[in-house]
Amino acid sequence: MRKTLPSNHQGTIPIKLVMASDFQRYDCTGCGVCCKGRFAITISKADRDRIIAQNWTGEELALGGAPLFTKRGDEFVIAHLENGACAFLQDDGLCRIHARYGIGGKPTSCRLYPFRLIPVGKQVRVDVRFDCPATAGNEGRPISAHRGELLTLLKLLTADRAGELPTPPLFGNVKVSWHALVTMTENFERLLLDISLPLTKRIAACVNLISLLRDKRIATLADGDMDEFVSSLVSTVQGVAVEDPIVRRAPDMMESVIFRHMLGVYSRVDRVGEKASLLARLDASWRLVAGSGNVPELFPGFPTVPFSQVEAFQDLPAGDVSLAIERYLHTHITSMGFFGGGFYGRSYLDGLGAILLTYPLLLWFARAFAIADGQQCLALAAVERAMMVVDHQRGMTPLLNTSSEQALTRMLTERNALRILVIWYGS
Numbered sequence: 001m002r003k004t005l006p007s008n009h010q011g012t013i014p015i016k017l018v019m020a021s022d023f024q025r026y027d028c029t030g031c032g033v034c035c036k037g038r039f040a041i042t043i044s045k046a047d048r049d050r051i052i053a054q055n056w057t058g059e060e061l062a063l064g065g066a067p068l069f070t071k072r073g074d075e076f077v078i079a080h081l082e083n084g085a086c087a088f089l090q091d092d093g094l095c096r097i098h099a100r101y102g103i104g105g106k107p108t109s110c111r112l113y114p115f116r117l118i119p120v121g122k123q124v125r126v127d128v129r130f131d132c133p134a135t136a137g138n139e140g141r142p143i144s145a146h147r148g149e150l151l152t153l154l155k156l157l158t159a160d161r162a163g164e165l166p167t168p169p170l171f172g173n174v175k176v177s178w179h180a181l182v183t184m185t186e187n188f189e190r191l192l193l194d195i196s197l198p199l200t201k202r203i204a205a206c207v208n209l210i211s212l213l214r215d216k217r218i219a220t221l222a223d224g225d226m227d228e229f230v231s232s233l234v235s236t237v238q239g240v241a242v243e244d245p246i247v248r249r250a251p252d253m254m255e256s257v258i259f260r261h262m263l264g265v266y267s268r269v270d271r272v273g274e275k276a277s278l279l280a281r282l283d284a285s286w287r288l289v290a291g292s293g294n295v296p297e298l299f300p301g302f303p304t305v306p307f308s309q310v311e312a313f314q315d316l317p318a319g320d321v322s323l324a325i326e327r328y329l330h331t332h333i334t335s336m337g338f339f340g341g342g343f344y345g346r347s348y349l350d351g352l353g354a355i356l357l358t359y360p361l362l363l364w365f366a367r368a369f370a371i372a373d374g375q376q377c378l379a380l381a382a383v384e385r386a387m388m389v390v391d392h393q394r395g396m397t398p399l400l401n402t403s404s405e406q407a408l409t410r411m412l413t414e415r416n417a418l419r420i421l422v423i424w425y426g427s
């Protein structure tokens with residue numbers, strides 16, 4: 001997917017940079033994954049002009065006569081070599097531009113990755129992409145250590161822009177203030193981090209809270225009353241979570257088919273410069289949706305384990321695994337990049353449903369990886385691989401933005417279906 005500049009940056013003055021807690025860590029390990037075939041390196045005209053002025057020659061970049069840039073809308077994509085690597089990636093895994101000109105010479109999108117900057121009223125919040133192995137593995141310094149570099153990038157990205165973005169809807173055409181959305185987010189964070197409950201119960205409680213917030217009367221509440229109101233709803237869903245036993249029920253046929261279709265969308269890999277055979281793709285989609293026999297090879301190297309084993313695999317996400325998923329969800333919820341400009345323009349509650357849907361998706365992928373590794377229980381490494389798969393397309397692929405995919409996501413994130421999937425794969 002794209003390693004790109006944020007497209008939602010129009011019209012905002014950054015006043016405060018808000019980062020998820022130091023629960024999440026990151027430092028570049030130089031693995032080079034983000035400089036290889038799965039990422040289209042999309043840059044601005046200013047970045048392209050700076051690189052042209054650096055006077056790179058065709059021989060240095062081994063382009064074999066191919067153009068260095070391809071125009072895509074208002075942006076440009078850097079050429080990839082036959083081996084799938086960015087034209088500037090050296091054999092030692094380092095960036096040629098960085099080596100010669102330092103970090104300031106690199107494209108802004110490369111400096112920003114794996115971070116995303118999300119305008120939220122008079123704040124800019126920081127999200128982190130988990131398709132980066134260092135983010136998924138929680139390697140490096142706490143993310144707050146990157147504040148200085150992020151502030152520099154923020155200035156570059158917003159230098160000539162002014163104004164505050166309008167709030168996306170809460171749901172449908174119901175709108176509340178940025179303050180109200182921030183208050184709700186803090187309450188979802190509180191619920192997610194309530195370690196007195198197992199993770200699956202907490203996520204099921206978040207699903208219930210989404211349902212309770214779909215009430216048009218909420219738009220009439222003053223900002224000052226919002227915290228008390230949402231806090232009382234959180235207490236209600238926490239009480240239900242404590243009292244109610246978790247009852248597993250298998251997803252029905254329709255839910256299963258749509259869920260497996262989503263597995264295909266989230267795991268799709270488009271290697272830059274390669275056109276996968278349409279026939280091969282159709283065949284994999286058909287076998288995935290049919291759900292019998294072995295899982296097709298969703299991307300090169302994906303384990304073709306039996307569907308029945310993935311469904312029968314039962315292991316509660318606990319310990320390190322539970323913490324890793326909690327970290328994933330907490331980072332994305334705190335960033336508020338799960339709706340509006342950060343996620344296909346979706347409403348706040350639809351976006352929250354979509355981020356909670358990643359819980360059963362992550363667990364399904366993690367089960368497949370664990371089975372292929374001969375494990376009887378969910379291992380941290382399997383969950384980290386699953387996070388890298390799910391976050392590569394989430395919020396990035398235009399596929400998830402078509403009206404048919406939106407309708408399918410809505411069916412899966414409707415309260416009952418989402419609860420069933422969360423509990424089925426999470427307990």
Ligand code: SF4
Nearest residue numbers: 035086088089095110
């Ligand atoms: S320009 Fe440098 S940092 Fe960006 S993708 Fe290419 S090699 Fe990697």
